[in-house]
Amino acid sequence: MxxxxxxxxxxxxxxxxxxxxxxxxxxxxxxxxxxxxxxxxxxxxxxxxxxxxxxxxxxxxxxxxxxxxxxVRFQSDNLPRYHECLKQLLAEDKAYYCDCSKERLEKLRAEQMDKGEKPRYDGHCRDLGLVKSDDTIVRFKNPQQGEVTFNDLVRGEITVSNRELDDLVIARADGMPTYNFSVVIDDADMGITHVIRGDDHVNNTPRQINLYRALGFDVPEFAHVxxxxxxxxxxxxxxxxxxxxxxxxxxxxxxxxxxxxxxxxxxxxxxxxxxxxxxxxxxxxxxxxxxxxxxxxxxxxxxxxxxxxxxADPKRLAILVAERLKQTIEADFSIEQLLPLVDLFKERADTVNELADAMLSLLQPLSAYDEKSEKKAFKAAAIEPLERVVSHCRAVNDWDAADLHQVIADVVEELDVGFGKVGMPVRLALLSIAQGPAIDVIMRVLGQQETIHRLQQAIQYIQDKHPE
Missing domain, CATH: 3.40.50.620 (HUPs)
Structure with a gap:
C-alpha cells in the first residue's frame, strides 16, 4: 500500500x-x-x-x-461529486430532509442542557419522509445501535457508542455540503490512507467513519496530534x-x-x-x-x-540582511559591504533582523549612544584616552596591515590604566553600545577615516556634556 x-x-x-x-x-x-x-x-x-x-x-x-x-485540489471544484453522493445517501434511505426551525433546535438544546444531557438532535424529522424545499437541510441517518472503534496512531484505541452521535447535517438548505460530509468524499476520492490532523477533530472522526461506511468507502487510518x-x-x-x-x-x-x-x-x-x-x-x-x-x-x-x-552560508545571511535593510530604512547595501559584518555580528544575533539592526551601527552615521552605557563611559576622564587613541590612529600608515589591537594597548600603557578605561569609551564611540565585537575588528571594518571621525565625534559629545 x-x-x-x-x-x-x-x-x-x-x-x-x-x-x-x-x-x-x-x-x-x-x-x-x-x-x-x-x-x-x-x-x-x-x-x-x-x-x-x-x-x-x-x-x-x-x-x-x-x-x-x-x-492542488480545491473543494469548490468538487461540488457535483458531493451532490452525487448526497443523492446516493438519500436514495438508499441513509439520509433525510429536515425542516426543524432554528427556534425549535435552540429550545431543544436548552431543555437538554437543563436536564444535564448532552445537546444533540432528537431525530424529529428522521422518519417523516419530507421532500426537498427551500427550507430543508439534509441529515445523515447515523446508526442507532452499535459503536465505532478506531485505532488512533497517537492516542490509541478509541470507542464511541452510536447512541452518543446524533444525525449530523451533511448539506445546508442552499445545497452546500458541510465539512464532515465533503471531507469524507474528498479523502476517499483522493485515496488518502492516513488522515493526520489536530486533536480538535477527534469528535468528528466516529461520525466520519460512519459516513465512509454508508458511502461504501474504505476507512483510512487516523492520527490526531x-x-x-x-x-x-x-x-x-x-x-x-x-x-x-x-x-x-x-x-x-x-x-x-x-x-x-x-x-x-x-x-x-x-x-x-x-x-x-x-x-x-x-x-x-x-x-x-x-x-x-x-x-x-x-x-x-x-x-x-x-x-x-x-x-548558515554568510552570503545567504548577507542577502537576507540586505533585503531587511531595504524594507526598514529603504537603503541599498551591496553583499560585499555586508559580508564582513555577518561574521562580525552573527554570534550575538538570534535572528536576521537582530543581525541587520546590529550592522546598522557600522553602516550608518551614529546619531545616539546607549543611554546607560554613555552615563558610565562618557565622563570627562574619557576625553584624554580618546584623544590619545585618535593620535595613534593618525600615525598608522597601513591600516589594513596594522595591529590595531596594539594601538589600544599602547594607550593603556601610556596612561597606566586598566584596559576598560580606554576600551569601553572607544567601543561606545565606534559602535554606540558598550558591548560588541573586538575593538580592533570594528576599527578594521570602519576604516581609518571613519574610526577617527567617530572618536572625534565622541570627544565633542563629552566636551559638550562636561564643559569646563
Whole structure:
C-alpha cells in the first residue's frame, strides 16, 4: 500500500503555526514511507474564503519547504461529486430532509442542557419522509445501535457508542455540503490512507467513519496530534505573538529553524534538538508523538534559530540582511559591504533582523549612544584616552596591515590604566553600545577615516556634556 497523506487548510486567513505543524507531520509521514503528500484547499465556505488566504497558505508552505505532490485540489471544484453522493445517501434511505426551525433546535438544546444531557438532535424529522424545499437541510441517518472503534496512531484505541452521535447535517438548505460530509468524499476520492490532523477533530472522526461506511468507502487510518499552547498554558493565539508562519519570516527566522522547532512541538528523538530535513524524514514516527499538548516557547525557537544562523552560508545571511535593510530604512547595501559584518555580528544575533539592526551601527552615521552605557563611559576622564587613541590612529600608515589591537594597548600603557578605561569609551564611540565585537575588528571594518571621525565625534559629545 502506498501511503497518501494530505494537508487540507481552509483559506480563511494565514497559515498558522498549528496548521504548519500538522502539514509538517503529514509531509514527514508520507516521505518516511515513500508515499504521497497532497494539498487540498477546503474553500466551500465562500463567505470567508479569499484568494489572499490561498496565497498565504502557498507562501507559508513554500517558505517552509513542504513540497506537495500533484496538483492542488480545491473543494469548490468538487461540488457535483458531493451532490452525487448526497443523492446516493438519500436514495438508499441513509439520509433525510429536515425542516426543524432554528427556534425549535435552540429550545431543544436548552431543555437538554437543563436536564444535564448532552445537546444533540432528537431525530424529529428522521422518519417523516419530507421532500426537498427551500427550507430543508439534509441529515445523515447515523446508526442507532452499535459503536465505532478506531485505532488512533497517537492516542490509541478509541470507542464511541452510536447512541452518543446524533444525525449530523451533511448539506445546508442552499445545497452546500458541510465539512464532515465533503471531507469524507474528498479523502476517499483522493485515496488518502492516513488522515493526520489536530486533536480538535477527534469528535468528528466516529461520525466520519460512519459516513465512509454508508458511502461504501474504505476507512483510512487516523492520527490526531495534540494542540499547541502558549507559554501561559492557554491555546496559542495572536496575543501570544506571531502565530502566522510568514510572520516568522518577516521577523528574521530561517525556515529550516522554524521547521526544526515545529517538529519538536510534540515529537522527539532522544535528547537530539537539531535535525536536518532528511533526518526528520528518516526518523519520524507517530510512536514518538506525545499525547499531551505542547507549549510554544519563543526562547527555545530563538536558541534553535541562533544555531542555524551560525551554520548558515554568510552570503545567504548577507542577502537576507540586505533585503531587511531595504524594507526598514529603504537603503541599498551591496553583499560585499555586508559580508564582513555577518561574521562580525552573527554570534550575538538570534535572528536576521537582530543581525541587520546590529550592522546598522557600522553602516550608518551614529546619531545616539546607549543611554546607560554613555552615563558610565562618557565622563570627562574619557576625553584624554580618546584623544590619545585618535593620535595613534593618525600615525598608522597601513591600516589594513596594522595591529590595531596594539594601538589600544599602547594607550593603556601610556596612561597606566586598566584596559576598560580606554576600551569601553572607544567601543561606545565606534559602535554606540558598550558591548560588541573586538575593538580592533570594528576599527578594521570602519576604516581609518571613519574610526577617527567617530572618536572625534565622541570627544565633542563629552566636551559638550562636561564643559569646563
Amino acid at each position: 502506498t501511503v497518501v497523506t494530505r494537508f487540507a487548510p481552509s483559506p480563511t486567513g494565514y497559515l498558522h503555526v498549528g496548521g504548519a505543524r500538522t502539514a509538517l507531520f503529514c509531509y514527514l509521514y508520507a516521505r518516511h514511507h515513500g508515499g504521497q503528500f497532497e494539498l487540498r484547499i477546503e474553500d466551500t465556505d465562500t463567505a470567508r474564503s479569499t484568494r489572499e488566504s490561498v496565497q498565504a497558505i502557498f507562501d507559508g508552505m513554500n517558505w517552509l519547504g513542504l513540497e506537495h505532490d500533484g496538483e 495534540p494542540m499547541i499552547l502558549g507559554d501561559d498554558g492557554a491555546r496559542l493565539s495572536k496575543r501570544h505573538g506571531a502565530v502566522s508562519v510568514m510572520q516568522y519570516a518577516e521577523d528574521g527566522y530561517l525556515p529550516e529553524a522554524v521547521l526544526n522547532y515545529l517538529v519538536r512541538l510534540g515529537w522527539s528523538h532522544g535528547d537530539q534538538e537539531i535535525f536536518s530535513k532528511q533526518e526528520l524524514i528518516d526518523l519520524f514516527s507517530f510512536k514518538a508523538v506525545n499525547r499531551a499538548p505542547s507549549a510554544f516557547n519563543t526562547k527555545k525557537l530563538n536558541w534553535i534559530n541562533h544555531k542555524y544562523m551560525q551554520e
